[in-house]
Amino acid sequence: MRTILIFISLLLISGCAYRAEQAPAGSWQAQKQQLTKLEHWQLAAKLGIITPDERGSLSLFWRNNSDDYRLNLTNVVGKRVFDLSRLSGRIELIDSEGQRHTADNARDLVYRLTGWDLPVEQLADWIKGLPGNADTVSFDQDGRPALVQSHGWQLRYLGYTQIDQLWLPSRLELSHAGTTLKLAVSRWELNP
Template structure:
């Protein structure tokens, strides 16, 4: 419980990468946003490491995450206090395998239900691929609210029953990417993600 409380305080505070000095506000956030979307959608090869707290009305989990993305292929290593200790998701547009700490492999078409089935943790991995870059998930047109800041960055989104807040951005090479996200839905599931390191690959 103390560890979980400490992590909650860390997420609520200013831990993580040093804040990026804010540039001057842009003349038209909407036009800048259109340009940003093109840049962010072109970002296909990257890696992040960080911490995630997932909670529902009954339980909470503190997780460490390393996510590597290469085009449509991803490799996500998740470690935490659930029974298997560590799991690994390796997937592509053809499906995903989950490998547990005992070396067992499980297959599904998408990662969200696979992770839930074998760890008891629901995390919207499919949509996080977009949200973590500061983009809406294009797989659904159900975007109810979309809010930009003065620099044309997405800071709030309500999509497909989820409320997503990009709490902070950091400079990563030539891009500004979120490093602190709060995500929740109307079923009581909450995901808080703190990215400790971003790396853009060529």
């Protein structure tokens, strides 16, 4: 009887070890390479911004093509807040008055013109569920990122949706130094 119990225990342990090595189908670990290679996508979302001085709700449209992107923010009545783009390394922001501004760093440019601390350079990865060079990452029960600490930012992934066999974030919350961003994705398109 004791030999049978030891044998069953060994089978259970080896079964657990095997499952731990294999990422669950559809999990971030199993899809990390695909997500890293995903360079052409677009999404539409609602973005809530909370700072010590203001609260706002905006519509966000993001189109990504490799290293280039276009990020468009509009208010609730559809008026442009700003268009931010990167094309061949050149970063340009068109403000609500149609004025063009350029800089070497998108985050600094947005902060200078709006007072909002938006981690634009990291968002392209974070929005796909890739923690990038995070300090710490904890995962949900399906192996997807749930909580990420990265260079003073805290990301909480609050929901995922499956698009073309990939699990992509549908809701996330980012916070850093008094700024909170809440993103609710309404539409993903891959390789548009």
